[in-house]
């Protein structure tokens with residue numbers, strides 16, 4: 001090779017690509033936020049985000065996500081397909097143009113969308129693009145259908161394995177198919193993709209990306225779910241209000257201002273809670289931000305203006321507060337911004353100030369027009385706000401009274417509590433157990449010296465639907481509060497806590513997880529200090545008992561069960577699947593779940609609890625399996641093998 005070529009070598013793109021890949025692999029934290037399970041899921045989101053971008057550009061209406069048995073993941077879309085052919089500027093080691101597909105897949109920071117106009121809105125991981133996913137994968141196989149051709153390229157740890165191959169012809173089809181296997185050299189913890197985590201994210205994406213069919217198949221467990229939403233966020237609002245009475249039809253507005261897409265859907269209901277969600281580039285901004293502030297403040301302003309103008313608020317009446325205009329409000333605000341600024345890398349709070357200005361403007365205009373054109377609805381909404389304002393005052397007084405009373409009652413311990421003898425709360429534990437029969441086993445199996453048992457009957461009161469004064473009147477909740485000894489709400493005092501560890505022990509089934517969600521929601525809303533202080537835990541009962549001759553092993557996952565069976569050599573192994581805690585005798589429950597030397601406890605973090613709270617808010621119906629209802633009421637074409 002001529003010397004001249006070597007000079008060029010120093011700044012050619014393929015070398016930049018190699019250095020970039022190296023950097024991602026050395027510093028995954030900078031690109032995907034670390035190497036934990038959250039980071040692992042980010043890999044999928046990043047690729048899906050790219051497909052969502054195609055959908056948002058109006059050139060893709062199908063996204064299929066499949067987790068294979070080896071935990072490799074395929075994401076296939078029918079978008080335009082990643083461009084194939086020589087790249088206009090990037091050069092390879094010999095000074096020749098690089099393959100565009102390789103640039104998109106390997107050059108860190110090249111992003112994807114260049115030249116073709118249109119902005120990237122889905123806000124992939126800090127904008128790093130699929131090249132970071134590729135770099136963190138043991139292997140990636142990319143297939144592109146574009147311009148009548150079907151291409152295939154393979155990468156190992158981000159490096160192309162030879163030239164791109166033409167593997168066939170296609171008719172009019174276009175699209176991209178990415179399969180990647182995350183690299184165990186990078187993700188060294190024993191982690192794997194979680195169906196529920198992915199489904200939650202995909203569901204949110206489908207709500208804010210209307211008209212796209214998102215199919216998710218988990219081949220590891222043969223579970224499948226498909227989302228399709230024609231109505232976008234209007235359907236989302238209807239879904240959230242499925243068990244509430246809407247006071248008027250959903251108000252929907254969609255407008256573009258200064259290249260920023262703004263969409264909102266609003267409906268007041270007869271409930272007492274506010275359910276408002278905000279999205280920026282399809283990402284659920286769980287900590288809100290400027291777009292959410294804009295939505296809320298514009299509603300308060302419009303309601304006050306209308307009420308004054310129409311004599312519904314008298315001169316002597318004070319304005320409605322934000323709390324008054326939010327009671328019973330269900331709303332979604334979703335913005336598509338070419339340059340979203342987030343407070344942190346985890347993208348939970350939007351910071352762009354102009355988003356607030358434009359949302360206030362667009363929502364204010366639309367909602368004010370709606371009130372003018374629908375005086376009957378306007379009256380009902382304002383009557384509701386008036387009631388809230390009055391009730392707020394009365395409720396405050398009533399609440400104080402109930403709290404004082406429950407503080408007094410908390411001096412007497414509930415009858416159902418099987419207390420422990422130790423008094424030093426640094427050493428004690430309270431097991432909150434679902435149902436009387438499991439409670440019985442736990443009482444017999446425990447170490448009564450330091451372990452106390454509180455059985456709860458059935459599902460505790462649905463905390464989202466009721467007001468605090470009602471919740472405090474619920475017997476199960478009352479006994480929980482008095483057993484803990486801390487008081488509640490403003491009167492909460494951690495000093496009073498009678499048990500250093502509060503452990504939720506429920507069955508490993510759907511009902512069990514429902515009850516766990518309810519309890520976590522209750523603690524999150526009314527005793528967050530317990531979670532903050534690291535006092536909340538979740539017990540981990542085993543799923544299987546595997547007996548072989550006179551040996552016994554317990555397995556806490558299917559993987560562990562398979563491993564144990566293999567170790568025993570498969571023959572004559574007795575496998576018992578525990579459907580509930582009640583199926584374990586007291587000794588087994590002690591050995592597997594309560595004995596500190598054997599058990600595993602999960603520490604509940606504020607994140608977990610917030611997640612439960614959101615799941616609860618978004619997904620829990622009162623009676624019907626939420627997913628079932630979700631599918632029946634809003635999806636047009638849905639298949640679901642999960643229920």
Ligand code: 0RA
Nearest residue numbers: 050051079080081082112113116176
């Ligand atoms: C670069 C440019 C264009 C599209 C894409 C990348 C693209 C990337 C991914 C990743 C997964 N699916 C994808 N689909 C498309 C624009 C192409 C054009 O202007 O024709």
